[in-house]
Amino acid sequence: MGLWRKKVIETGTPLLIPAVMVLGWILVSAFGLIPAYVLPRPQEILSTAYHYLFAHPGQAPYAGRFWSDARASLVRVGSGFGIAAFLGLLLGLVSGRLPFAKKLMSSFINGLRAVPGICWLPIALVWFGIGLKTTLFLVALAAFFPIYINTAAGARQINPILLQSGAMMGVTRLRGVFSVLLPGIMPEIATGLRLGLGISWAYLVLGELTGVPNGLGAVIMDARMLGRIDMIMLGIMIIAVIGRLSDKLLMFTLRSLFKSARRMA
Amino acid sequence: MNGEDTSAPAGGVMLRLEHVFKEFQLDGKRQRVLEDIHFAVRRGEFICIVGRSGCGKSTLLKIVGGFLKPTSGRVFLNGSPVEKPGPDRSFVFQEDALFPWLTVEENIAFGVQRPGKRRGAEQGEVERFLFLVGLADFRNYLPREISGGMKQRVALARVLILKPRVLLMDEPFGALDAHTREEMRDLLLGLWEQLGQTILFVTHDVSEAVLLADRVLVMDKGSGRIRREMQVPIARPRNNYEGQVPQFARTLNKIIKEKREGG
Numbered sequence: 001m002g003l004w005r006k007k008v009i010e011t012g013t014p015l016l017i018p019a020v021m022v023l024g025w026i027l028v029s030a031f032g033l034i035p036a037y038v039l040p041r042p043q044e045i046l047s048t049a050y051h052y053l054f055a056h057p058g059q060a061p062y063a064g065r066f067w068s069d070a071r072a073s074l075v076r077v078g079s080g081f082g083i084a085a086f087l088g089l090l091l092g093l094v095s096g097r098l099p100f101a102k103k104l105m106s107s108f109i110n111g112l113r114a115v116p117g118i119c120w121l122p123i124a125l126v127w128f129g130i131g132l133k134t135t136l137f138l139v140a141l142a143a144f145f146p147i148y149i150n151t152a153a154g155a156r157q158i159n160p161i162l163l164q165s166g167a168m169m170g171v172t173r174l175r176g177v178f179s180v181l182l183p184g185i186m187p188e189i190a191t192g193l194r195l196g197l198g199i200s201w202a203y204l205v206l207g208e209l210t211g212v213p214n215g216l217g218a219v220i221m222d223a224r225m226l227g228r229i230d231m232i233m234l235g236i237m238i239i240a241v242i243g244r245l246s247d248k249l250l251m252f253t254l255r256s257l258f259k260s261a262r263r264m265a
Numbered sequence: 266m267n268g269e270d271t272s273a274p275a276g277g278v279m280l281r282l283e284h285v286f287k288e289f290q291l292d293g294k295r296q297r298v299l300e301d302i303h304f305a306v307r308r309g310e311f312i313c314i315v316g317r318s319g320c321g322k323s324t325l326l327k328i329v330g331g332f333l334k335p336t337s338g339r340v341f342l343n344g345s346p347v348e349k350p351g352p353d354r355s356f357v358f359q360e361d362a363l364f365p366w367l368t369v370e371e372n373i374a375f376g377v378q379r380p381g382k383r384r385g386a387e388q389g390e391v392e393r394f395l396f397l398v399g400l401a402d403f404r405n406y407l408p409r410e411i412s413g414g415m416k417q418r419v420a421l422a423r424v425l426i427l428k429p430r431v432l433l434m435d436e437p438f439g440a441l442d443a444h445t446r447e448e449m450r451d452l453l454l455g456l457w458e459q460l461g462q463t464i465l466f467v468t469h470d471v472s473e474a475v476l477l478a479d480r481v482l483v484m485d486k487g488s489g490r491i492r493r494e495m496q497v498p499i500a501r502p503r504n505n506y507e508g509q510v511p512q513f514a515r516t517l518n519k520i521i522k523e524k525r526e527g528g
Binding site for chain 1: 349360375407
């Protein structure tokens with residue numbers, strides 16, 4: 001009995017706040033406290049969700065578009081985040097371990113970081129036009145910084161005794177990067193990647209707000225112009241869910257690929 | 266790396282330091298840490314270097330390990346000069362230096378597994394050393410799940426498995442409680458007798474040195490010299506608490522003090 005209770009508490013607790021909010025929402029709209037064009041009723045959202053996800057495309061606006069929107073957005077986030085992860089890890093390791101590289105890059109990169117990401121939108125539009133490339137650019141740029149900074153901090157602060165241990169056991173410098181340095185800073189790397197992925201979703205929406213035809217951010221912008229508040233809210237919820245799932249997927253991937261991620265304290 | 270470590274004849278010189286000096290730049294001032302360190306270690310010999318903290322004994326060990334370069338002078342291992350760290354001179358550090366993401370077994374296997382080399386031949390060795398340090402039952406534990414003494418056993422096993430020509434130990438038991446320290450000394454002596462390992466052991470604990478060493482080198486703080494070299498003429502196994510060990514330790518202590526006051 002106690003075990004069962006523990007399980008309920010464990011799985012139920014994270015759902016508590018959303019449940020209370022939904023309940024409040026149902027009450028507010030049932031009593032008509034807020035007009036439906038500002039806050040649509042939950043039932044409306046459900047039916048919008050059903051149409052968006054499962055109806056045949058063309059039946060109604062947004063019908064059945066979810067899969068192609070989600071695919072487009074996932075491709076953009078995935079590739080932008082991929083570029084950021086590659087560059088962030090590489091440059092982070094280099095600047096964390098080599099003092100000269102740090103001198104060379106650090107103030108430049110931190111200068112760039114001081115620029116709010118949204119400032120890049122106008123120039124990205126000029127350089128890359130509307131669509132995939134601008135979105136990729138924004139996502140990759142924004143996700144790069146947390147990955148770079150966390151990796152560099154980890155690489156700089158790793159206990160030198162671990163590296164010395166590797167060296168005295170015959171590990172060459174290059175192999176040491178993979179067998180000692182990377183596993184040794186896995187917690188920092190994971191933190192950087194998770195922050196980067198989170199920001200990727202934010203900048204995805206920014207990139208898609210500029211008028212691309214498909215994608216989860218594009219749907220939200222489109223719905224605003226058509227006055228479809230239900231669709232806007234649905235879009236926000238879907239991004240919340242997918243963002244959360246992608247974080248779980250990231251951790252799952254790291255854990256299944258690397259011992260050091262599985263065994264993080 | 267392993268395999269052909271029998272080139273030095275029994276009793277022949279395994280490690281030789283020739284007029285080693287080391288200076289550090291500190292706030293623009295040159296600080297001499299080691300002065301004219303000159304000695305040789307025979308194959309299979311157990312040497313302890315004693316001295317107060319800050320006397321340069323760890324620096325000396327790091328130079329032999331190849332982590333530091335001497336300002337002048339040279340270090341020869343089995344006849345060839347030491348340039349950089351390598352598996353022929355293994356270190357056991359004072360602090361916990363195990364890889365926290367590897368289990369006990371994987372830590373011990375770390376040095377013998379190479380990419381492209383097949384597992385199997387090494388596994389037998391890993392088993393052997395797991396048993397030698399008494400950790401077979403803990404093979405799947407992570408370092409954070411075992412005690413300080415156990416960690417130092419793993420640290421010992423992971424380097425002994427590489428069959429280093431010289432084992433360098435920098436106050437390896439300094440962070441352990443008295444009882445565990447005693448256990449570890451017995452274990453170390455047992456392994457030393459079994460494997461015939463050459464050992465250079467740094468400590469500030471005089472009775473530890475007397476208990477362990479064939480020969481004790483006394484380092485002096487301030488001058489950075491080896492002031493005195495003494496054979497420990499006590500038969501093994503030695504007893505920490507009565508007879509010759511505490512007696513000899515007292516004598517040695519007196520010598521260290523004299524030197525300090527005189528120098």
